[in-house]
Amino acid sequence: MSSVTNHLPTAELQALDAAHHMHPFTTNSELADKGARIITRAKGVYLTDSEGNEILDAMAGLWCVNLGYGREEMGKVAARQMNELPYYNTFFQTTHVPGIALAKELADLAPGDLNHVFFAGSGSEANDTNLRMVRTYWAQKGKPEKSHVISRKNAYHGSSVGSGSLGGMTPMHEQGGMPIPGIHHIAQPDWWSEGGNQTPEAFGLACARALEDKILELGADKVAAFIGEPVQGAGGVIVPPESYWPEIQRICEKHDVLIIADEVICGFGRTGNWFGSQTMGIKPHIMTIAKGLSSGYAPIGGSIVCDEVAEVIGNCEFNHGYTYSGHPVCAAVALENLRIMQEENLLDHVRNVAAPALKEALDGLAEHPLVGGVNVSGMMASLPLTPHKASRAAFAADKGTVGYICREHCFAHNLVMRHVGDRMIISPPLVITPEEIAIFAERARAALDATYADLKAQDMLRAAEEHDAPSPLG
Numbered sequence: 001m002s003s004v005t006n007h008l009p010t011a012e013l014q015a016l017d018a019a020h021h022m023h024p025f026t027t028n029s030e031l032a033d034k035g036a037r038i039i040t041r042a043k044g045v046y047l048t049d050s051e052g053n054e055i056l057d058a059m060a061g062l063w064c065v066n067l068g069y070g071r072e073e074m075g076k077v078a079a080r081q082m083n084e085l086p087y088y089n090t091f092f093q094t095t096h097v098p099g100i101a102l103a104k105e106l107a108d109l110a111p112g113d114l115n116h117v118f119f120a121g122s123g124s125e126a127n128d129t130n131l132r133m134v135r136t137y138w139a140q141k142g143k144p145e146k147s148h149v150i151s152r153k154n155a156y157h158g159s160s161v162g163s164g165s166l167g168g169m170t171p172m173h174e175q176g177g178m179p180i181p182g183i184h185h186i187a188q189p190d191w192w193s194e195g196g197n198q199t200p201e202a203f204g205l206a207c208a209r210a211l212e213d214k215i216l217e218l219g220a221d222k223v224a225a226f227i228g229e230p231v232q233g234a235g236g237v238i239v240p241p242e243s244y245w246p247e248i249q250r251i252c253e254k255h256d257v258l259i260i261a262d263e264v265i266c267g268f269g270r271t272g273n274w275f276g277s278q279t280m281g282i283k284p285h286i287m288t289i290a291k292g293l294s295s296g297y298a299p300i301g302g303s304i305v306c307d308e309v310a311e312v313i314g315n316c317e318f319n320h321g322y323t324y325s326g327h328p329v330c331a332a333v334a335l336e337n338l339r340i341m342q343e344e345n346l347l348d349h350v351r352n353v354a355a356p357a358l359k360e361a362l363d364g365l366a367e368h369p370l371v372g373g374v375n376v377s378g379m380m381a382s383l384p385l386t387p388h389k390a391s392r393a394a395f396a397a398d399k400g401t402v403g404y405i406c407r408e409h410c411f412a413h414n415l416v417m418r419h420v421g422d423r424m425i426i427s428p429p430l431v432i433t434p435e436e437i438a439i440f441a442e443r444a445r446a447a448l449d450a451t452y453a454d455l456k457a458q459d460m461l462r463a464a465e466e467h468d469a470p471s472p473l474g
């Protein structure tokens, strides 16, 4: 087993990493100069790096390690399944027990008539499946031209060509010929950054009505589906105003447009329910799942599909699938994850213990002069940084400059808190205790103080000039 005592020295590992390892979403030449931080082990909510630092992971890896690190049951189940049946496919009129059991378990957990599961290896793959599935659904119903999909700006649905096109991330679209045709992006319900003088309620309604405008512009007979994260994650933990999703639901029903809820982050307890759709009152036709499905212990994703869509797809040969769809080891690991979540009443812990403690800690941090407010749903949250709380102003510096400074101070204080632009992002393992949340808050405050001191010293506590629309709500 790798440990801090038996691997190569940190500098040598960093040199090898720089020489051979291309990192995702990274300027590799800059990282090579700096040296990547090497994580060697983890337990509970703490990571250990190659220098022996213990770092509190307030991001649960990439929003996925809901159960926390180092659960030995997960490793045991994986080993047992590897010995019994490490792999078999589900293409050739064959199936296997972990795949059957996990599909049945997901059908039981999912709301309404979401009773059918198409497995994938990741969230990106699952959203590629969804794009093809909704188009095939309408084609099977004799409406092949009902093929356009509407998404939101700043949405994140994955990084493959299909899922990256569904997403609304401009820097991604600028590379590699995206978005592909037939995908449209409307405004996101980000009241904090874009709501100006409107109340959240009015702004939420206006954002939802942009969907109806787009449907009417394209023609309802051309629109297959709307896709959205119940709460946008990678876009900056954007919790939509309460008026938003009910209006989206109404509009989709009125125009016969399918709803795909991308539950890759929100699913499996993150917002305090099994699915974010339940928290937000959405009745989707398809839910995308990944990340928390296995708490990140094994790569697995999928689509949970309603009766109607599954029946129509079931009447044709759907020419789609992945070698690792329903991989037995990953399915067994996911099942064990769900079993532990239920045995330990993790949802109760989130609702009654962890989420209230996190909310209290965040409200405390919101009193810091740099923090403009709190966006939170269950165990996902963001703290927008601002030079001027009352107007929710942006900084004069390039977007993300201040967030990056703060993230670096977090790391220096042994805390992983990511930044999206100038928002600090929190999404800890769901098992986190109130004591650990108190440690999180202490380190976050120290990092915010250090950031504030830096900004002051460099005369960066200035607001961008165009931002002069104070909110009635402060």
Ligand SMILES: *Cc1c(COP(=O)(O)O)cnc(C)c1O
Binding pocket: 121, 122, 123, 124, 125, 127, 156, 157, 158, 159, 229, 233, 234, 262, 263, 264, 265, 290, 291, 301
């Ligand atoms: C992470 C993420 C994805 C992509 O999942 P991968 O497993 O990285 O392919 C899709 N949708 C959402 C909402 C995500 O957060």
